[in-house]
Amino acid sequence: MSAGKTDRKKLRNSKRLAWSSLLTDLVRYMDPGDYVSHQSALFLHGFLFDSPAVVHVISAKRHRNRQLHGIDIRFVYRRNLEAEKISAITSTFTSVLVADPALAWLDMLDDLEYAPEMHELARLAQVLPVKTVEILETAASISDTVLKRAAFFLGWCGRLRNLDRICKTLKRTPVKLDYRYESREILWEKRLKVFFPVEILEVPVSHCADKIAEWSILRNSAGFIAALKRQKSLILRDDAPEDCELTSLVWPAQPVGHAFLADWLAQLGLAIIDRDFQTVELKSIGKWLRNFISTDLQRTSLLATAKTFSREIATDINTCTGLLIVALATANLSLLEHAVYNWGEPLFYHGKAGLLVLAFFMLEDFAYGEKTRAIITTALVARGLIAEASAFWKALKLPAKKGWGWIYLAEAATTHRNGDVVRAKKCYELAANAFNKEKNQRMGQVSRVYLGNLLLGEQKYIEARAVYTAVLEGQTQDARLSDNFQGVLLGNLGIVEFRLGQLKSAEKLLAEAIPLSRLSANESAVMLFLFYQASSQLYLGRTVSALDFANKAWSIRQRTGSGFLRADHLAVLITLNQCIGRFDEASYWLNLLDKKNQIECMVWNFAKARGCLLRGKIEEAIRLYREITRAGQSLSYDSAVAKRANLMLALLDRKYGFSCSSLEMLSYLSLGTIENLQVSILSEVYRDSDRVDKTEADKLLGTICQYELYDPLWFLVYAHIVRYDLKNAVQYLVCQYNMSSCFIRKCAQRYLASIPEAAKLLAKIKVEAGREYVRLTAESAEMITERDYQLLSDSDKASCSFFYDGVRGEIFVFTRRSKVRHTSVQARLLACLLLSRAQRVSAESLYEHVWESTYNEDFDLAVIKTTVVRLNKLLQSRSAPANIKIISISRISYIELNLPAGWQALLPLSPD
Structure with missing residues (x-):
């Protein structure tokens, strides 16, 4: 790269970094769904060198314009926003929605008042890295005017072959291509019903994709421009005049299978990235690709095709992904070997493990280097192909100096999935240190994220929190994790905070992780984070919000067929519906539990018992809880469901009572946070009943109120502590009552009616609380x-x-x-x-x-x-x-x- 290009690139990057503070302040004035568009979006995507003087924000609401950091902020109102065409560009401190290049260009065609000159709009039409069909579909969803202007520019530069299908959908209303331009002559394109200035025909076409390079030569020839002026309308690739000198160079009107293959490849590329294919499916797809060679696609430039298939913002990974897909589709083994050898690390880092696995099944006799073999092994483990990973790993020869980071990472991934947790933990630490020595800070952070995941799976929450926090605090702007790993890092840290009882911290972290995981198409992670967000909302007393998160997570579970934490997920859905009195919906979720499975049978009994309790059938609830405790005794491990059943028996059955042994059995951390606190409170109250000082119990009640922790069955605990003179008991009652749904409030009033002090206090609180909506x-x-x-x-x-x-x-x-x-x-x-x-x-x-x-x-x-x-x-x-x-x-x-x-x-x- 020349020195001039390097300097311009550095200057562009410095300008984009200067926008970080602007975006941080701008996001405060944007509503959910609003996005940056026009020239600002193109600048952020790298299509413009100079930063624009005005930032345009498309919004579904009407806002007044502002000025931030000396730059004018102009809000453009639009009722229907194109939510599918926006992406997230992360600044130093915040994330702002930015239109993709095609949508930004179309927004300018819609609002010519805020658009650059016509020649610049024409130039942008040639370089947009989006398929022409997608541009036209988006334009049609905005307005008929935008569709006509977009079709004109795309036909002008040769990206649009003919107008047969478009003209059928257009309205009769005439449109000006650019009403701001004063032309010496205005021409009429009758097929598109567009008035356009003659000067646009004289503008040369440049920066065309290689597949229409021949067309661009024809388009810029003197004879062709003369024919354009004589005809006074557009001449497209399929209707070039016979008297042109280079007519023979025009691309064929019906290339064999090209449209079908392009669409198929785009879908395949997304499918490989989005889904976990089974081994048989990967082999069959690889075999099909190996035998299917399109002669039409072989004539096409690989780089141009890669840009066509690109779906991400980052230019480098864009090109790598596109070229690898083209190499797979054309069975171009030399290009495939080059892609795997040179781009294996960035492809894995950006969540493209599926593409590497597919390449592995196609390259049967490829002589892998040590680093590449380690990367492929890690990708195989990430896709759950343990047997293939182990067999592939055995052929590895240890490197002399470099590449040890990937060696340790691959060994850690393999040993972890094979059950050797101690060795895996050691290898993750060695991998992180090796990557840091090789000055590969990003992969060092990835290794530590994997280490944190291992500790989370082993329920070592304090250690996992320390690892995740160190990675989060050690990030810099130059070495920030990709969306895929950043979402996993934040989401898993949120799960750790949830397990440690820091519900509000967990809520915040999960809220940041969910959109990042969606951007990287990691549906399994999105489902898991939505489930834990629902659980945190439940224990914060936000029942309706929790139900919404749980339903969204279940819809993803149905789509992916995941069975991970299925019983826990159903238990949360049943609890939430019972807490707002929807017992019909709760019964629907209850019937999805498999009674043949011992754990799900215990969950079924526990949910059934809670329903009986909320309906006032105390004896039936006690009977079901006793069945759960008996079933729990036959298990070879400690069951949280059985412990909760023991706690419920102690709360409900006065004859059961609280003994020191039962309290000790319940008081270690395996229940929910508020349940552990409640057990500790009851332990303090009932242990040494003659002691007057109940300071510790009072302090624990204050902790529940301070962190606003919620338990739907709080009134059972209050019935036990109301007889003691605890300072925070009233605050506990008020806090829990205000967070409860109307149905739970009625249950509490019914249950506490026999306790005069509680009934009188509840009547007073009811007047103060008012209604809920x-x-x-x-x-x-x-x-x-x-x-x-x-x-x-x-x-x-x-x-x-x-x-x-x-x-x-x-x-x-x-x-x-x-x-x-x-x-x-x-x-x-x-x-x-x-x-x-x-x-x-x-x-x-x-x-x-x-x-x-x-x-x-x-x-x-x-x-x-x-x-x-x-x-x-x-x-x-x-x-x-x-x-x-x-x-x-x-x-x-x-x-x-x-x-x-x-x-x-x-x-x-x-x-x-």
């Missing part, structure tokens, strides 16, 4: 208090595209408002449909919830239709972008609510 959006659900509801102003509601206040019976569509009686049938129908998150609801289920009666299709479907018609009239009378439809599928009627993006609803959690 659930705030719904398309993505989340959260519980808010009466105070939060009072602070919600009409302007906040009017800022949404659609807002339904189920408390007051008000429908807001931006600044317009209409009323519906909140106790009416229409209001209850709308509330049920909103709770379903705009999913189809069967007529039978809807009727039973709204009318609270048995459904008869012959008579009651007409009642539902009448109510839907009335509610639709109410919605349409305010020009609301929402409507309700009745759909019949296989003679079963469903009701569907269609809502605009950005909708919100506020509903009472349960009646007073």
Whole structure:
């Protein structure tokens, strides 16, 4: 690389680093879903050298413009945001959503007021690293005007072969290519219905992909430009005029199998990265690729094809990934050997272990170097192919000087999966030290992340926390982990914090880890982190939010077929539904447990017992808890479910009581954090009952209140401590009551009714607490208090595209408002449909919830239709972008609510 190019690259990097503080401040003014676009996004992606003077942010809400660090911030309003086309670029301290290059270019075509000159827009159309079909699909989703302008520029530079399919979808409205440009002559492209200046035809095409290099030569020839001016319209690759000198060089109109193969390769590349293929599947795919050679693709430049298949921001890993996919598709073994040998480390580091494994099955007789063999071994272990990894590892020859880091890492991964934890731990430490000596700081951090994962699996949470924290604190801007490993690091540290009882710290870490794991397409990690986020929300008293996280995690579990922590996941879903009184939904999850499995059978009994307890069937609950304890005694290991059953027996059965032996059995750390604290409190209260000083128990109660820890069955503990004069007992009652759902509050009132002091205090707290509400959006659900509801102003509601206040019976569509009686049938129908998150609801289920009666299709479907018609009239009378439809599928009627993006609803959690 020349000195001039090196200096320009350094200057560009320094400018991008200077934007870190700007992005950190900018994200404070951005709403969820807002993203940076236009020239700012292109600058961050490296397509522009000079930093723009104005930063444009696309937002679904209207904001006033601002100025930060001397740079103007301009918010551009758009109702429907292209969420699938945004990515995350991380600055020094924060992460901001940035449009991908194609979406940024299309946003400028939509807002020409904020776009550069027409010649610059044309130049960008040639270098966008996105497939032409995807650009046009995104343009069509924005507007017809953007589609016409984008199609013109893409056809002008040769990326668009013909207009047959596009012209059928266009509207008749004429569009100006650039209304800002003053031309000596305006021409008309009748197929696209676009007015364009003649000067655009004189601009030469450059930076074309190699597969249309011949077309670019033809396009820039004098004869071709003269023909363009005579015809006064675009000439595309399939309709070049016969009188041109270089017509024979135009690319064939129907290349054999090219479109099919390109689409297939793109899907294959994503599938290999996203999923864990089994050994047989990998071998069959490798064999198919080896035998399938496309003559059309062989003529194509490998570098151009790699750019076509690129899906990431980083240019280097982009090219490596694309070239490796092309090498696999064309069975180009020389290119494949070159890719594996030279790019094995960055491919593994960026989460492309699946591609390396596929290359391993294709390269049968490749003479691997020591480092490459170690990388492939680690990739095989990462994909669960232990037998292949062990056999491949045996042929390794130890290196003389360098490469020991990968040797130790591969040995650690293999021995860990084979059960030798002590040796694996030692090898991870040796790998980290070796990488640091080789000045490979990133892989040294990866080795320590693997070491932390090993300690987490061994339940050594304190040691794992120390390792993870050291990696997190040791990161620099130049040696930051990739999204894949950064997500694993933050998520696993969140799990450690959850296990150690630091729930709020765990919540924060998991919230950062989930989007990073989504960016790296690590669905298994996303599912695990969502599950632990649901568990942390449960113990923080946020039941509705926890249920939302648990449902999202379960949908991923169904898609991936993972069985990891399945019983625990179902237990959390059952608990959450029981805590808000949804016993029908809890029964659905309960029936998914396998009673033939001893552990799941114990979970089934425990959940059944909790349901009996919450319904007031104390004796039945005690019987089930005793069955669990008996089953736990037959196990060869300590079961947390059996210990919880012992605790519940001690709390419920006055005859069972608390003895020193039972307390000692329960008091070591294997239950949840709040449960351990409660056991310790009861231990202090009941041990040496004659002692007046209960300072330690009081301190533990204060800890629960300080960290706002929550247990749905808190009233059982309070029934035991209410008789003692503990200073923090009242605070404990108030804290737990305020975090409880309305259903749990009623259960507590019923259970504590026989204790006069508790009943009197509960009556007072009930008046102060007020009601609770659930705030719904398309993505989340959260519980808010009466105070939060009072602070919600009409302007906040009017800022949404659609807002339904189920408390007051008000429908807001931006600044317009209409009323519906909140106790009416229409209001209850709308509330049920909103709770379903705009999913189809069967007529039978809807009727039973709204009318609270048995459904008869012959008579009651007409009642539902009448109510839907009335509610639709109410919605349409305010020009609301929402409507309700009745759909019949296989003679079963469903009701569907269609809502605009950005909708919100506020509903009472349960009646007073």
